[in-house]
Amino acid sequence: MTDQTPANSAPGTQGAAMPESSISRVLQRGGEELLLEKVDDRFTLNAINKAAIAGLIQPLPADVSPTRIPAKLTEIVVDPAQRDTVMQQLRDDDAVNYTSHVYQLKDDPASRLYLTNQLTVQFATTVTAETIAQITGAVGLRQVKPIAGVPNTFVFEATASAQENPLKIANRLMQRSEVLTAEPNIIVRTQSHYRPRDPIYPKQWHLNHNGGADLAPNSHVSAEKAWDITRGIRSVTIAIMDDSVDLTHPDFQGIGKIVAPRDFKENDFLPLPGDPDDNHGTACGGVATAEENGIGAIGVAPGCALMPIRTTGFLDDQTIEDLFGWAVAKGASVISCSWGPASVYFPLSLRQRAALTQAATNGRRGKGCVIVFAAGNANRPTNGTVNESGWPNNALSGDTAWLGGFTVHPDVITVAASTSLNKKAAYSNWGAEVSVCAPSNNAPPGIGLQDLGYVFTPPQVRGALPGLGIVTTDRVGAAGYAPDNIAIDFGGTSSACPLVAGVAALVLSANPDLTAAEVKQLLQQTADKIVDSNPDPQFGFRKGTYEAGGRCDWFGYGKVNAAKAVQAAVQRQAMAAIAPSRQLQQQNTTSVAIPDNDSQGVTSTIQMTEAGTVRSIQVSVAIDHSFLGDLEISLTSPSDQIILLQSRLLGRSTRLQTTYTLQTTALLRRFLNQPAQGRWQLRVVDAAEGDIGTLNSWTLTLGV
Known part of the structure; x- marks a missing residue:
């Protein structure tokens, strides 16, 4: 693999829809084309023997960075x-497999993207294995494995x-009619979603309280009423994916408490803290499921099991597959992730989306793992644009697109943070993708970026930010957030996330038949x-009231209530035995043009006139479009509940005639x-420019 560009196009390509100057500057990612820039003072090296790298570098005007990167990269x-000269000298050494530039997103100079030697290619379903072998062999690719759940990928x-690196190969493959998607596997560092403040010692008000200083009525999650029904059962396991978990902590002891521990950073089965800052996961684990033992903190689901998984600290495709694959294979019921990419804009790759989808649909023997992600602490949209100014080193400036990637995945529960006063936490990210919020602390917004470290996001928040912190488990001994075994001011959406994960575990303890x-x-x-x-302390806008559909950008559908959720789970179990007694079916055959590159899309309506409670549902859709990969299809119920039927994964196909079912x-x-009864609406949105099509018809079938 090389970064050199050949004189001619790579073998097997057809034409040059992408200018040659863009072949090395465009990253195919999540159906988008992201512009890249090369970082001028560094590159990566993959050597046959990593131990010999110091000797390779010693005579050259270069140094080995202390940054630890997966995929055998240095x-x-x-x-x-001298960057390119040194890279070429190393390429010419027989001890070197390949070198690669380090990249950054064009509008996000604080980001760092590391290129591996892998890429994911999705072919049209009609392309044969022989043709695939010819196309990929011509550009020097070797097949490693199929992607589960994504056909011909x-x-x-x-x-x-x-003759080229995977970035360039992917762009050349995208010119072929046989290829629907081609994405290089890149590595990006994770950032945790919390920075602790000065210690205080409040009670665990977030679980239950009866009022007091800085405590609004009902700002807790009503854990005590939920515990009257269940405190969690050991067969329900919460996976905490984080920097580590201190398994020696007294609150993680007990028969059957720890299940399938895994350390992907050190590649062993003891995910213990190794670095001075490895404190985050222990605190998150305690919020979710610290044991009820009378000697420390208690989690919201103390009876559930804990699966501690130490991450590598980076987010390449293989790492995400490994993390979620382990959780699924070892029986995780709920997966809690209080982290995100150290980049302001980063869509998930096809492999990463598929890994989450597989976990959310095939985990728990087909019922799906509940996946919970922290929204983030920058006080920025989960998916949107902000006119930025005032950043250190002018790291961000002007209209800047923000995208969390994991937090916008349709199968994820994205969690924002509220305070002990039932207000928005100043740092909490917001947007249409937020599902619910949960109690946490209050603090200025900030974000961790690779070169800058943790910085407070501008403009500066002035004035007091009232609210109490979260008491939870801490590393044993002097290490950790506090000098004893208890963190007394944990917070951020990092704390809100495992709190919701714990409530989800209580729900499954009450009714294990529920799907994710x-x-x-x-x-x-x-x-x-x-x-x-109240107005936002940074921007002045107000997003804390609810629309007709029952959600708002700051809190999603509201603050999670453990008691109500567990009670509803029990009621749902009783109703599950009721089978549909009759079938209602309506069809809309009015053909409607789908506007090109229009976020509003087109809406088609079916009016169900008969009353009943939905026991089963299926939706049949017929669409012709010159590039179905541009389309997103959603369905809205009479109660204004919206779900995504189809994301942008259809690629270059031109005809969609399919039925979406509960299965x-x-x-x-x-x-x-x-x-x-009422108005059901199918909405089709064309999210990219250049192709057009028609919604021909759709049919709604309900069992009531």
């Missing part, structure tokens, strides 16, 4: 003027015969509608037990 720091590895989508639905339907009419589309379960 970061080399060099004078910008494979991971490939660049071999020594490859049903758990998400229950948490949203039973959430408390807290209101914050194929788990999100449809959100409509179960809702009223059938």
